[in-house]
Amino acid sequence: MTDQELKEIMKPENIVYKKSGLLRDNIMHYCPGCSHGVTHKLIAEVIEELGIKEQTIGISPVGCSVFAYNYIDVDWQEAAHGRAPALATAVKRLLPDKYVFTYQGDGDLASIGAAEILHACNRGENIVCIFVNNAIYGMTGGQMAPTTLVGMKTATTPYGRNVDRNGYPMKITELIAQLPGTCYVTRQSVETPAAVRKTKQAIKKAFLNQKEKKGTSFIEVVSTCNSGWKIDPIKANKWMQEHMFKFYPLGDMKDSVKDDPESYKQYIE
Amino acid sequence: MTEEIIIAGFGGQGVLSMGKIIAYSGIMQDYEVCWMPSYGPEMRGGTANVTVIVSDKAISSPILHQFDTAIVLNQPSMDKFEAQVKPGGILIYDPNGITKPPTRKDIKVYKIDATEIAAKMGNVKIFNMIVLGAYLKVRPVVSLENVMKGLAKSIPARHHNLLPLNEEAIKIGGDNIIEVK
Amino acid sequence: MGELRLMKGNEVIAEAAIRAGVDGYFGYPITPQSEVMETLMIRKPWEETGMVVLQAESEVASINMVYGGASCGKKVMTSSSSPGYSLMQEGISYLAGAELPCVVVNVSRGGPGLGTIQPSQADYLQVTKGGGHGDYHVIALAPNSVQEMNDFVALAFDLAFKYRIPAVILSDGAIGQMMEKVELSDYVPRRTEEQIRKECGDWCTLGSNRHNVVTSLELDSTIMEERNVKLLKKYEEISKNEVRYEEYMTEDAEYLFVAFGSCSRICKKSIEMAREKGIKVGLFRPITLFPFPTQQLKALGQKMKGIMSVEMNAGQMVDDVRLAVECKVPVEFKGRNGGIIPSPDEVLEALEEKLVRK
Numbered sequence: 156m157t158d159q160e161l162k163e164i165m166k167p168e169n170i171v172y173k174k175s176g177l178l179r180d181n182i183m184h185y186c187p188g189c190s191h192g193v194t195h196k197l198i199a200e201v202i203e204e205l206g207i208k209e210q211t212i213g214i215s216p217v218g219c220s221v222f223a224y225n226y227i228d229v230d231w232q233e234a235a236h237g238r239a240p241a242l243a244t245a246v247k248r249l250l251p252d253k254y255v256f257t258y259q260g261d262g263d264l265a266s267i268g269a270a271e272i273l274h275a276c277n278r279g280e281n282i283v284c285i286f287v288n289n290a291i292y293g294m295t296g297g298q299m300a301p302t303t304l305v306g307m308k309t310a311t312t313p314y315g316r317n318v319d320r321n322g323y324p325m326k327i328t329e330l331i332a333q334l335p336g337t338c339y340v341t342r343q344s345v346e347t348p349a350a351v352r353k354t355k356q357a358i359k360k361a362f363l364n365q366k367e368k369k370g371t372s373f374i375e376v377v378s379t380c381n382s383g384w385k386i387d388p389i390k391a392n393k394w395m396q397e398h399m400f401k402f403y404p405l406g407d408m409k410d411s412v413k414d415d416p417e418s419y420k421q422y423i424e
Numbered sequence: 425m426t427e428e429i430i431i432a433g434f435g436g437q438g439v440l441s442m443g444k445i446i447a448y449s450g451i452m453q454d455y456e457v458c459w460m461p462s463y464g465p466e467m468r469g470g471t472a473n474v475t476v477i478v479s480d481k482a483i484s485s486p487i488l489h490q491f492d493t494a495i496v497l498n499q500p501s502m503d504k505f506e507a508q509v510k511p512g513g514i515l516i517y518d519p520n521g522i523t524k525p526p527t528r529k530d531i532k533v534y535k536i537d538a539t540e541i542a543a544k545m546g547n548v549k550i551f552n553m554i555v556l557g558a559y560l561k562v563r564p565v566v567s568l569e570n571v572m573k574g575l576a577k578s579i580p581a582r583h584h585n586l587l588p589l590n591e592e593a594i595k596i597g598g599d600n601i602i603e604v605k
Numbered sequence: 606m607g608e609l610r611l612m613k614g615n616e617v618i619a620e621a622a623i624r625a626g627v628d629g630y631f632g633y634p635i636t637p638q639s640e641v642m643e644t645l646m647i648r649k650p651w652e653e654t655g656m657v658v659l660q661a662e663s664e665v666a667s668i669n670m671v672y673g674g675a676s677c678g679k680k681v682m683t684s685s686s687s688p689g690y691s692l693m694q695e696g697i698s699y700l701a702g703a704e705l706p707c708v709v710v711n712v713s714r715g716g717p718g719l720g721t722i723q724p725s726q727a728d729y730l731q732v733t734k735g736g737g738h739g740d741y742h743v744i745a746l747a748p749n750s751v752q753e754m755n756d757f758v759a760l761a762f763d764l765a766f767k768y769r770i771p772a773v774i775l776s777d778g779a780i781g782q783m784m785e786k787v788e789l790s791d792y793v794p795r796r797t798e799e800q801i802r803k804e805c806g807d808w809c810t811l812g813s814n815r816h817n818v819v820t821s822l823e824l825d826s827t828i829m830e831e832r833n834v835k836l837l838k839k840y841e842e843i844s845k846n847e848v849r850y851e852e853y854m855t856e857d858a859e860y861l862f863v864a865f866g867s868c869s870r871i872c873k874k875s876i877e878m879a880r881e882k883g884i885k886v887g888l889f890r891p892i893t894l895f896p897f898p899t900q901q902l903k904a905l906g907q908k909m910k911g912i913m914s915v916e917m918n919a920g921q922m923v924d925d926v927r928l929a930v931e932c933k934v935p936v937e938f939k940g941r942n943g944g945i946i947p948s949p950d951e952v953l954e955a956l957e958e959k960l961v962r963k
Binding site (some may be wrong): 444447449451456457458459460461463482483485486487489490504577578 | 609611636637655659722778779782783784786867870871872874875876877946948950
């Protein structure tokens, strides 16, 4: 390709795709093939498209996405392990006109932070919760997570997860869908262009729900961890489709508004 | 002037609120006051006691083991606090339910049959006001006027219609206290 | 003259918070401090000043809600008692690491474990020497009256924001539960978002185009060390500027009680009794436990024949007293445990036995 041809291609009218203006220029620390990068991109795009950059506060977790704050250009708070929903609760209540979202992995949200996420969702905090579930602890080197499938090998289940020893994989999103404070609970993925588009729609809907004060919106993104799973990215996607989706089926679990408080009065009347 | 009081009895006898009224009355009289309750499970039906200090100087310790006056409304409190009255101090008790009356000779002992009087007046809730009246008769640390002001402060406005009844109970308590010799 | 009331220490914390223009309170019930949140819920400050009051699911959540609120530059606080304060240690370490201002009230009780609900000062070490992980301090104020429970709420917030540091009010069950006459502070309006941006805009996360990030994380050890050094400098600065203490009858004293909080009140009574017997004893009361009034105690203490640290614990502050006087003066200890408050008589007896008669 000649320089002239290259210049032609790079003309603004020829742009078919560009990086969200909200994605910072730092090089991401995520492994090639990791789902975090795409999920970050979608959040950045949604915030940009809604024009709410200067009204948005993100809460990052402990885990691989601990550095989420380095990549998306909004104000961020970095929470202690598992506590993001507690931070978000306070931020949203103190700043009810801002947009607040949490970003957590499976160890952070479903294990050490189980109490905080369940109670925030049960109170119906008007926030967006993004839950990236790759069934493993990535940051600490691939140990068993609450969502690790039975038989899955990890650093702490070297012979595969065993129910007698390790308990069952936790479908925390199903649990959260039962809570009256949630308005929108869905499980998505980002391994194909179609899936990416659906997840983006889900994230946008969640932020709009917050605008309309509908309750807690909760989006699980079933993800891969090719490093932790010790397979290459393409195989990881395939493995996820074949195994993870079977146990963690995709789709909406709830799409309405939080329960009407009036309907709870009957019990003491 | 410093008056250090312990009021002790069963939860529900109005021990803590009696202390609170004395403390509030003290404030009305420009005194320093301190009200220190026993707290915990005993509040819920067991024994309850409160230390009240009224003084014209800054109050040092809120916790005392020696008192100018002990107001004792049940036997467990008698067992505990008779010994803690300062020599020359005062012990006031309601004989109802007391199986072992006080024996000390170096203190002044008074009796107020508040349980019976309250029953006769047809309102057990004014029991503690009768005891308060009896106490104020022998230790007038605060004036009745200030007690009534304190009372108005320490009970909710919706119960202010009961103020005259309380005042009557205080007067009856004062008329019925008997020194035990 | 402000409004005079007869109130419990715990109730006053709530009232003082509303009047200090606090934006948010996040708490969890625990004896002997539950009246703080109960009073707030009765007062409904959200109708009056817009203050947020929330009963959290745990002390862990409470302190992390405080972290979230503090990160926004808001005036936020929590209160608890010893076991709950233990649970908050992780959060307090994060707050210290991220240099966030907040106020934590610990109406302490006896331990270890579930211990007792009766008053204790056995959290002295936990509050003054860290408690959580990492090199950090919090400012620790020790009220000894209901009036100081009122006064220290606003003071704690002032110091917290001045130095971007958590400030702890270390009280105990006795001061929390007792009622005294208190002159309430005047109302200070809550700060507007504009005011917060002006004061804290360079770091707080109110939503901005600045990409403000509140974090305690730094994986580069060279930079992390710089952060540690910055914190240590801040603690030095605080130690230089913010020492608070009280002296009582020390002018002619030959002996000295050192006591904080409830115990300082007991000691004052013991001093009244001692002076009737001709024993010249005074009191040195640290009001800030961190920064500890080391220099002030050194100057005074070295004139004494003997010093006695009086505490409701097994001897936690006594080491700081010994260090202050550089072991040049005999330092004895009198303590009670298990939620028992020493009586003025036994404190005086201990002084006579361990120091005067020697």
